[in-house]
Amino acid sequence: MNYKLAILFPLIIFIAFRAVGTVQAIIAEPEPMIEINDIILPEKVLQGQNFAVNISVVYSCEKRTMCNMGIYDYNIEKMMDPKMFYLEGNGTEFIVLSLHASSEKKLVFEALLRYWYLNGWVYQKESLRRPFSINVTDSFQLALLMPTSNITIKIDNEEIETDPLGTVKTSVKPGKYLIEVPQKINSTNNTRLSFIGWSDGSKSNPRLTYVQHDKNLTAEYEKEYYLNVNSSLGETLGNGWYSSGSVATFSVPDSIYVPGILQIIPDKYLFMKWTEDSDATASISKIVMASPRTVEANWMLDETPRILILVSVIIILFDLAILGYIAKRRRRNA
Numbered sequence: 001m002n003y004k005l006a007i008l009f010p011l012i013i014f015i016a017f018r019a020v021g022t023v024q025a026i027i028a029e030p031e032p033m034i035e036i037n038d039i040i041l042p043e044k045v046l047q048g049q050n051f052a053v054n055i056s057v058v059y060s061c062e063k064r065t066m067c068n069m070g071i072y073d074y075n076i077e078k079m080m081d082p083k084m085f086y087l088e089g090n091g092t093e094f095i096v097l098s099l100h101a102s103s104e105k106k107l108v109f110e111a112l113l114r115y116w117y118l119n120g121w122v123y124q125k126e127s128l129r130r131p132f133s134i135n136v137t138d139s140f141q142l143a144l145l146m147p148t149s150n151i152t153i154k155i156d157n158e159e160i161e162t163d164p165l166g167t168v169k170t171s172v173k174p175g176k177y178l179i180e181v182p183q184k185i186n187s188t189n190n191t192r193l194s195f196i197g198w199s200d201g202s203k204s205n206p207r208l209t210y211v212q213h214d215k216n217l218t219a220e221y222e223k224e225y226y227l228n229v230n231s232s233l234g235e236t237l238g239n240g241w242y243s244s245g246s247v248a249t250f251s252v253p254d255s256i257y258v259p260g261i262l263q264i265i266p267d268k269y270l271f272m273k274w275t276e277d278s279d280a281t282a283s284i285s286k287i288v289m290a291s292p293r294t295v296e297a298n299w300m301l302d303e304t305p306r307i308l309i310l311v312s313v314i315i316i317l318f319d320l321a322i323l324g325y326i327a328k329r330r331r332r333n334a
Helices: 002-028 304-333
Strands: 033-040 044-046 050-073 078-100 106-116 129-137 140-145 152-155 158-161 167-172 175-180 184-188 191-198 207-211 215-230 240-243 247-251 255-258 267-276 284-288 293-302
Touching: 033 106, 033 129, 078 106, 140 152, 140 207, 152 167, 158 167, 191 240, 207 215, 215 247, 284 293
Parallel strands: 044 129, 140 215, 215 293
Antiparallel strands: 033 050, 050 078, 050 106, 106 129, 140 167, 152 158, 152 175, 175 207, 184 191, 191 215, 215 240, 247 284, 255 267, 267 293
């Protein structure tokens, strides 16, 4: 009996030390927190198309931890594009994996993540796997958003009218398309919309766009208002369209001469002030175009030239009368 104990005792001591060592290792090395957070992928892909899937992994690791990420393709029963990487500290890691669209109508995948801990791979947790699927198509949707309804746009010279929401949606094959929208859209007689660009930064109209996936484009417009500069006399300047909020300058001459009675004595008119949407008193003035505007020039007849001419005529007639009287007396005395 003592002989058996003598043989078993070292084995018991060895197992005990291994157990203590394992417990110490567990205490010394806490398990990292690593899990799949989100998957960014296209809604649809073309048959035979290569595409990318972006997977974010959140983690909290006290020690440098080896990880392995891959995507299992259930259609072909194969692991696709596995990648090895290391994590340490706290944060989010983004893993981009490349996939290929087979001839199936729907592709079924599962993202699989594992990490190394205590001499083995950890992969059984639900947070380390994420199923997802992608539809396979032979066309994509091109959507164009306009600011109003009943607007005609052109796609490769084919005219299409927007729906009540101002949208055009059409299915197109992958490729290059020429899109044209109206440069100006009239809202009322004195208000309109003016094209300024596209939501993707392009300023061209017409423009080329490349469709390789579902694509949404918004045509961007700014509001413009018309300034009417009216005057019964002279030439007006400043009539036209202005961007909402801009400052418009308008003007008329300071004074105007108009042919008078029998085209002999011209009438001089002096600018007085503006009325309607402005009360400025300068012949050259400004106005903020916060809405359609109308300004009217007001004039005053300047009597000064007429009076001066009349006085001059009277003086001339008086002088002629005096000269005639003197001449008459001289003839009598002669």
